[in-house]
Amino acid sequence: MTAVLFDNVSRHFGAVRAVDGVNLEIAEGEFFAMLGPSGSGKTTCLRLMAGFEQPTGGHIEIFGETAEGVPPYRRSVNTVFQDYALFPHLSILDNVAYGLMVKGVGREERRRAAEDALAMVKLPGYGSRRPGQLSGGQRQRVALARALVNKPKVLLLDEPLGALDLKLREQMQEELKILQKSLGITFVFVTHDQGEALSMADRIAVFNDGRIQQLGSPEEVYKQPKTRFVADFVGSSNVLPAKLCQRLGVTSSFASLRPEAIVLSAPGDGALSLSGTVSAHSFLGAVTRVVVDVDGSRISVATPASLVVPKVGSPVTISFAADELHPMEDA
Amino acid sequence: MTAVAEKLMLPEPRGPAGRLSDFFWKHPHVLLTVLLAPPLLWLGVVYIGSLFALLLQSFFSIDDFSGLINYEFTFATYRQLLSETNLDIILRTVSMAATVTVASALIAFPIAYYAARYAQGKWKVLFYLGVMLPLWSSYLVKIYAWKLILAKEGILTWLFEKLHLLWLLDAWLSLPVVGGNSLSVSYTGTFIVFVYVWMPFMILPIQAALERVPTNLIEASSDLGGTPAQTFRHVLFPLALPGIVAGSIFTFSLTLGDYIIPQIIGSSRLFIGQAVYAQQGTAGNIPLAAAFTVVPIVIMGAYLWMAKRMGAFDAL
Amino acid sequence: MRSDRLNRSPLGLKIAAAAGLAFMHVPILLIFLYAFTTEEKSYQFPPPGLTTQWLAVAWNRPDVWAALTLSVKVASIATTVALVLGTLCAAAVSQTRFFGRETISLLVILPIALPGIITGIALRSAFSMAEIPFSFWTIVLGHATFCIVVVYNNAVARFRRISGSLIEASMDLGADGFQTFRYIILPNIGTALLAGGMLAFALSFDEVIVTTFTAGQQSTLPIWMLEELIRPRQRPVTNVVAMIVVLVTFLPILGAYYLTRDGDQIAGAGK
Numbered sequence: 003m004t005a006v007l008f009d010n011v012s013r014h015f016g017a018v019r020a021v022d023g024v025n026l027e028i029a030e031g032e033f034f035a036m037l038g039p040s041g042s043g044k045t046t047c048l049r050l051m052a053g054f055e056q057p058t059g060g061h062i063e064i065f066g067e068t069a070e071g072v073p074p075y076r077r078s079v080n081t082v083f084q085d086y087a088l089f090p091h092l093s094i095l096d097n098v099a100y101g102l103m104v105k106g107v108g109r110e111e112r113r114r115a116a117e118d119a120l121a122m123v124k125l126p127g128y129g130s131r132r133p134g135q136l137s138g139g140q141r142q143r144v145a146l147a148r149a150l151v152n153k154p155k156v157l158l159l160d161e162p163l164g165a166l167d168l169k170l171r172e173q174m175q176e177e178l179k180i181l182q183k184s185l186g187i188t189f190v191f192v193t194h195d196q197g198e199a200l201s202m203a204d205r206i207a208v209f210n211d212g213r214i215q216q217l218g219s220p221e222e223v224y225k226q227p228k229t230r231f232v233a234d235f236v237g238s239s240n241v242l243p244a245k246l247c248q249r250l251g252v253t254s255s256f257a258s259l260r261p262e263a264i265v266l267s268a269p270g271d272g273a274l275s276l277s278g279t280v281s282a283h284s285f286l287g288a289v290t291r292v293v294v295d296v297d298g299s300r301i302s303v304a305t306p307a308s309l310v311v312p313k314v315g316s317p318v319t320i321s322f323a324a325d326e327l328h329p330m331e332d333a
Numbered sequence: 334m335t336a337v338a339e340k341l342m343l344p345e346p347r348g349p350a351g352r353l354s355d356f357f358w359k360h361p362h363v364l365l366t367v368l369l370a371p372p373l374l375w376l377g378v379v380y381i382g383s384l385f386a387l388l389l390q391s392f393f394s395i396d397d398f399s400g401l402i403n404y405e406f407t408f409a410t411y412r413q414l415l416s417e418t419n420l421d422i423i424l425r426t427v428s429m430a431a432t433v434t435v436a437s438a439l440i441a442f443p444i445a446y447y448a449a450r451y452a453q454g455k456w457k458v459l460f461y462l463g464v465m466l467p468l469w470s471s472y473l474v475k476i477y478a479w480k481l482i483l484a485k486e487g488i489l490t491w492l493f494e495k496l497h498l499l500w501l502l503d504a505w506l507s508l509p510v511v512g513g514n515s516l517s518v519s520y521t522g523t524f525i526v527f528v529y530v531w532m533p534f535m536i537l538p539i540q541a542a543l544e545r546v547p548t549n550l551i552e553a554s555s556d557l558g559g560t561p562a563q564t565f566r567h568v569l570f571p572l573a574l575p576g577i578v579a580g581s582i583f584t585f586s587l588t589l590g591d592y593i594i595p596q597i598i599g600s601s602r603l604f605i606g607q608a609v610y611a612q613q614g615t616a617g618n619i620p621l622a623a624a625f626t627v628v629p630i631v632i633m634g635a636y637l638w639m640a641k642r643m644g645a646f647d648a649l
Numbered sequence: 650m651r652s653d654r655l656n657r658s659p660l661g662l663k664i665a666a667a668a669g670l671a672f673m674h675v676p677i678l679l680i681f682l683y684a685f686t687t688e689e690k691s692y693q694f695p696p697p698g699l700t701t702q703w704l705a706v707a708w709n710r711p712d713v714w715a716a717l718t719l720s721v722k723v724a725s726i727a728t729t730v731a732l733v734l735g736t737l738c739a740a741a742v743s744q745t746r747f748f749g750r751e752t753i754s755l756l757v758i759l760p761i762a763l764p765g766i767i768t769g770i771a772l773r774s775a776f777s778m779a780e781i782p783f784s785f786w787t788i789v790l791g792h793a794t795f796c797i798v799v800v801y802n803n804a805v806a807r808f809r810r811i812s813g814s815l816i817e818a819s820m821d822l823g824a825d826g827f828q829t830f831r832y833i834i835l836p837n838i839g840t841a842l843l844a845g846g847m848l849a850f851a852l853s854f855d856e857v858i859v860t861t862f863t864a865g866q867q868s869t870l871p872i873w874m875l876e877e878l879i880r881p882r883q884r885p886v887t888n889v890v891a892m893i894v895v896l897v898t899f900l901p902i903l904g905a906y907y908l909t910r911d912g913d914q915i916a917g918a919g920k
Binding site: 354357365369371377381384387441461464467471473479481486529561586592609619623626 | 663666676680692733760764765766771775793894906910
């Protein structure tokens, strides 16, 4: 069943088109990521799902029901906020039990449910503390428990890991994924971190300027960027200009080529090749990034660090399989 | 599966409160109107209405024979306002307000500077309360305290006597304009009490402005070879100026409109506030009283406009 | 931390600041001394002797009690009105963006920014034009008008500190507007309102200028004091009343300070 449906949805603030004709369909139980730079419209889409914003055009359905004009407090959709938005005057337990309290669930029942939810996010026994006494990572877990205790049909997460340090972030990514699979709840996740989106999501919508640039599985989005923006924003694909595309026999004006798909050697069977000079290289640990200048276009190549890297200024031939070259729509 | 289909959205708002909440959510402007209507009716209609009615009366005049108000549009009252005696009152009040403001700034600055730059932790709290308590203390009690101090038999005379400086006090009191029979019936007394009562209003805005000056600016100035005096003149003072101007709005405006202090401690010569009071009370000349109130309004209007241009409102 | 020596204040500044603070506090302390003087007819210093008899005399004065009762009644009702109106205004200004919020702020501040005599005389002439006789309620009306700003300033400062996502979070979790107000907004602005209310009470309790124009024949405690100031008749009783007024106004100021000390400061501009 379709969990969330956007049919040509727009949200304009005066002349600003925060969301401009977005179509998407999120399936029940899916882990869906909305990826894009700030101001690309991804957060506004999330707010439209939560009910904090109303569309200026188009139609939204949540589990087949019309969502326009339904206040946030009547939606079975819960949000984990970017700044967590824990109520500072309430204990952790009361924070988690808040949703049940306003729905009129009895004191004993909601206390039990809140404690279960805290245990689920690995914070058992923290109920009597105040939000101010917890670390950032712990607050994040409380925010998660506070949303999940309501058994939402859709859980919205607004850059929930943005404030955490790298190590904690990686750990939470793992936990969120496991949690989502075990609960079977639809997760809609907003992030500007492409690595996060690629590693966690079942499908990704890449946003720019209020529109979806590409919608697909992480692999599709990463390997076959449809537009130049996606190629730039997701991963670090090379964008070959029209001149090189022509030389390689591609009709479109731009094509993408991932650095890992290129080797620094003469072409094998069925492979394409270009020649240029090495203009820079940098050691990145497992790989070395070599920048090759081909007729003024800088193409970066990721080569295993174990290989010998040619000197800067030396001529070099780069080659790659033909199907690694993906034609793209215009810029 | 249960027979009843699980609905995602709650089908119906619960009770009248729920329905009302939905209504406000769908019509935020109605909610805004509901919130704003009572205070706007009170302030916008009752208060502003009264002010306008008062200003309107300044364009009426009083019939010299019957003492009744003549409800005809005229500038006669304003001509009366500009008579020599009245101009004298206005000038006296404005110069007093200006002097009080300057003196207040001079006394307030060191306190504000110390509190902003050097006071830490417990001392900061103590300073803050030390300013807030006198500021909020009863206005009349403060005046009363000075009546005790300035009385001929009071502490000040006693102090001068103990220091063998009575001749100095007498010499000061024998001066024209600022002198008088005793301090409590002289301009000097009025001035001291004005400064005492309104000066605390100067401290917090200056402190707020100074607290926004980064310490390294002062260090940079002395690092560049500025003497403390130069640092003060070229760095600290210009940056504190918006705070001083913000504070001066209070000292100036409050002095301008006060009628109780000069009545209790001062000579028999009138200030604007006293003139307004006398005109509306004993003289029963509401139009002239109204015209008199226009003077502080106009002066403060000009003052606020100037202060705004100097960025003083950010320091409030 | 930088060394204290580098940060030490110049001696001159220390003296000037201390002298300034002494200038602010010594006259108030004198009030306490004079409340116990044995001298009845003048303000003689040093007092010829000390006594506590005036406390008893003041205690037994019905006119002082009547004035005190009136002042407390007026201040209570004016504070209540100001709390309602000031909170409504602050809520409207903070929770929504609408055209004219600057105007609202100006309107609220005006009764205190203009000299009290203007507010007083404007209300007086409006009462007489509308043929409203002076009463308890005309005093309350005047006081509530200038008390709104104190509540408003405190409430606006606190509203600004409640992040918008807190309210959204509450609605997201299923609380409607009223529930959000009751469970989230009210607990978070409660202490600010209490502080604002205390300051409004202190302001009203002490007000004299507007009151002289709106009171008619009744006398509040400040009016009683003003008459004593103009025509001293019972200096010892006035001394005691002055001391009590100082003590009574200190309490709400200290209370308001402790309620708001973390974060926003009490609006000192509110007088």
